Amino acid sequence: MTQPQDPQRSWPRFQTRKPRILLLTSQFFLLGEIRAACERLGVEHVLLDLQAKEMGLDDFVRTILGALTTFRPDFVLTVNHLGVDREGVLLQILEALDLPLASWFVDNPHLILPAYPRTHADKTLLFTWDADNIEPLRDMGYPNAEWLPLGTDVHRFAPGASGRPDWDADVSFVGNSMVAKVLGRYKAAAPGDELAAKIREIADAFGPADEPSAARFMLGRFPELRDAFLELESPARMLAFETLLTWQSTLDYRLDCVKRLLPFRPMIVGDKGWKDLLAEEENWRLHPEVSYYDELPGLYPRSKVNFNCTSLQMKGAVNQRVFDVPACGAFLITDRRRQMDRLFEPGSEVVTYADPEQIPELVERYLADPAARKAVAEAAQKRVLAEHTYDHRLEALMRTMRLTFEPAAQS
Incomplete structure (x- = not known):
C-alpha cells in the first residue's frame, strides 16, 4: 500500500482570501450546484469524482494523494460523506496531512455515519441541514458540528422555464x-x-x-x-x-x-x-x-x-x-x-x-x-x-471552516 504523505510535508492552509477546496464525491449529488457556486464566487477548486467505481487500495491512495498534493487545498468538501471510504483510508490520509474535512449532510447523518470510522473527527466539520442533529453528532464523537440548511440553485430554479x-x-x-x-x-x-x-x-x-x-x-x-x-x-x-x-x-x-x-x-x-x-x-x-x-x-x-x-x-x-x-x-x-x-x-x-x-x-x-x-x-x-441560494450556503460553509481551522483564528 502507498503510504500517506508525512505530515511534515503538509502545506500552509487558508493563506488566500478565499479558500482552495477539493470537492470529493462518488455520486454527482449536489456537487454540480456546489461547483457552480465556486465558479460564481471565484473559489479555486478541483472536483475529484470517484464515480462509485471499485479500485484497488493502492490506486485509491495514489488517486487521493495525487489530487491533494498537486492542488494543495485548504480543505476537502463532500456531501453525505460520498467519496469517503468505509475502511477509513481517506480519513487516515487527511489525518496524516492534518487537512480538514467538511461533510455537508443533506440526509439524516444518523442513517449514514455509523458505517464509517471516527478517524480524524477533530479535524472534521459536519454540516447538517437539520439543526436538531448538532448535539447528537457531538455526542457521537464529532466535536465540530454546525447547522447549514438546504438552499436552491436560482439560476436553474427560476421563472420562465418551459413546461408542458x-x-x-x-x-x-x-x-x-x-x-x-x-x-x-x-x-x-x-x-x-x-x-x-x-x-x-x-x-x-x-x-x-x-x-x-x-x-x-x-x-x-x-x-x-x-x-x-x-x-x-x-x-x-x-x-x-x-x-x-x-x-x-x-x-x-x-x-x-x-x-x-x-x-x-x-x-x-x-x-x-x-x-x-x-x-x-x-x-x-x-x-x-x-x-x-x-x-x-x-x-x-x-x-x-x-x-x-x-x-x-x-x-x-x-x-x-x-x-x-x-x-x-x-x-x-x-x-x-x-x-x-x-x-x-x-x-x-x-x-x-x-x-x-x-x-x-x-x-x-x-x-x-x-x-x-x-x-x-x-x-x-x-x-x-x-x-x-447555494452561493449563500457555500459562503457560510467557507466562513465556518476558516473560523474553525485557520491557524491564526485558533491561536
Whole structure:
C-alpha cells in the first residue's frame, strides 16, 4: 500500500482570501450546484469524482494523494460523506496531512455515519441541514458540528422555464411513495418475527415523536424489543432496520396527507408505488417521475398550489421543495417545521399546516384567492434570492471552516 504523505510535508492552509477546496464525491449529488457556486464566487477548486467505481487500495491512495498534493487545498468538501471510504483510508490520509474535512449532510447523518470510522473527527466539520442533529453528532464523537440548511440553485430554479400542458394542475405533489424504499430496507434488515410484527406500531408512534432517531425511540418506547434488535447482530442490519422504521413512518404520514388532497383531484408526480397506496381512490392522477434538473423548474409554476409533506428523517428541518418552489415564482403549502421560522416569515412568506387535518381548508382557501397566492410566492422568492441560494450556503460553509481551522483564528 502507498503510504500517506508525512505530515511534515503538509502545506500552509487558508493563506488566500478565499479558500482552495477539493470537492470529493462518488455520486454527482449536489456537487454540480456546489461547483457552480465556486465558479460564481471565484473559489479555486478541483472536483475529484470517484464515480462509485471499485479500485484497488493502492490506486485509491495514489488517486487521493495525487489530487491533494498537486492542488494543495485548504480543505476537502463532500456531501453525505460520498467519496469517503468505509475502511477509513481517506480519513487516515487527511489525518496524516492534518487537512480538514467538511461533510455537508443533506440526509439524516444518523442513517449514514455509523458505517464509517471516527478517524480524524477533530479535524472534521459536519454540516447538517437539520439543526436538531448538532448535539447528537457531538455526542457521537464529532466535536465540530454546525447547522447549514438546504438552499436552491436560482439560476436553474427560476421563472420562465418551459413546461408542458399535461403538467397543468390545481394541486400537485411531487414525491416518492416510499413503497420500494420500505421493501428494500426490510430485505436488508431481515428482522426476526418479533421485530417484524411491531414495525407498523413502532412507525406509527415514531411519526409524531420529537426524537429524530428511530432506533433510540424504539429502544426507549419499546424496551422489550431490545434483545430482538440486538439479535440483528451486524451494524448494517441494525442501521437498515432503523431506516426501515423511518421510511415506514414517512410512508404512513405522506399517505395521510395526500389523501386529504383528493377532493381537489391532485396530480401526483412520483413512482408506481402510488398506484398500490391509492388503488381504491379515483380523484387523482399519476404523472411519472420527472427530472429534477431539467423538468421540475418548469413543472412547479404550472400548479396553482404545490403541496409538500416532509420526510420524517427530518423532524425539525425543511426540505428542498421549500426553497425550489418559490425560487420558480410558484406557490407552496408545506408542513410546519421548527426551523422554518429561522428561514421564512410565517404567513407572509410561507403557508404551513401544523396538522394534516388543516390541509383541505388551506388548499381550498388559496385555490380561491389568486392574489394571496401571488403575494406569498413573491415574498418567498425575494427571501430565497436574498438568503437561501447555494452561493449563500457555500459562503457560510467557507466562513465556518476558516473560523474553525485557520491557524491564526485558533491561536
